[in-house]
Amino acid sequence: MSECKLSVDYDQYENGVKILDLIEELAGKEESLQLESLVIGDWGGAYENDSSEIVEALVRLKDRFPKLRSLFIGDMSYEECEVSWINQSNLGPILSAYPELTSFTIKGSTGLSLEPAHHDKLEELTIICGGLGKNVIASISDGSFKSLKKLELYLGVEEYGFDGSLDDVLPLIEPGKFPQLTYLGLKDSEIQDDIAVAVANAPIVDQLHTLDLSMGTLSDVGAEALINSERIKRLELLDLSYHYMSDEMMNRWKQSGLNVDISDQQDADDDEDYRYPSLTE
DSSP: OOEEEEOOOHHHHHTTOOHHHHHHHHHTSGGGGGOOEEEEOOOSOTTTSOSHHHHHHHHHTGGGOTTOOEEEEOOOOTTTOOGGGOBOOBOHHHHHHOTTOOEEEEEOOBTOBOOSOBOSSOOEEEEEOSBOOHHHHHHHHHSBOTTOOEEEEEEEOGGGTOOOOHHHHGGGGSTTSSTTOOEEEEEEETTHHHHHHHHHTOGGGGGOSEEEOTTSOOOHHHHHHHHTOTTGGGOSEEEOOSBOOOHHHHHHHHTTTSOEEOOSBOOOOSOGGGOOOSOOO
16 A cells, blocks of 8 residues: 545544544554555544644554655545635644655645754645745744755735735745755745745746746736746746736747746736635635
8 A cells, every 4th residue: 555545524524433543543554554645634524623633643653654755634625624724733743753754745724833844854845725824934944854845835815824924935035945946836825926026036046947936916017027037047847827917928928938837817907906816715
């Protein structure tokens, strides 16, 4: 068994099935010793129960999952639980308990923290949410992830948890922060223009093959900084999909010769108050 997904649907939850029992049942099987990828879906009433019990169980049973390399906590659909309703907890102990982990994906940011944020071998860190707290952003930027190759953060909106500003995001792109990073995703943001202007000429771009600024409120303001940057021209892929750029700006990208995704154009209303990132609630 190389991959396994555990989840508790609504009917099971109503009938008393607990995710903790499913984790312990899995840990009791011989196959757990060969498990490489574990996905935790809806843990039953994720809109009212947080993930702390899952964290405790996975830490306690870590010796039963010696080959675990990929972990996803919170893989649930909109129908199961809206992303902004998913109650997380401190997932930092997972990083400490699984030193061989290479990929960690988290969905949902309500109650989320990541302390301690330290891992020597983690190569991919993804947080999918409608609004990421500045405490989590700070944990990542202040932490140590020397092997990280892919960092993908959905920053979201204030209404669903993003309580930061550009100043909270900037430490993520400081030189030398992530020496192995080749994919940077700062996406789904209501300050996408500010981020684009800041990243456009940042030294970190020199080490990237992919810059993902998709799913946010990017307009011609941020796009202008990107299209004029010599650093951006060296990227293998620039993802600007789901955006508020004008037709004129899109034509400039098409003529740029760059591999840039400008699909999913939104109605570029002049009133910025009516621009929304793709994933919020």
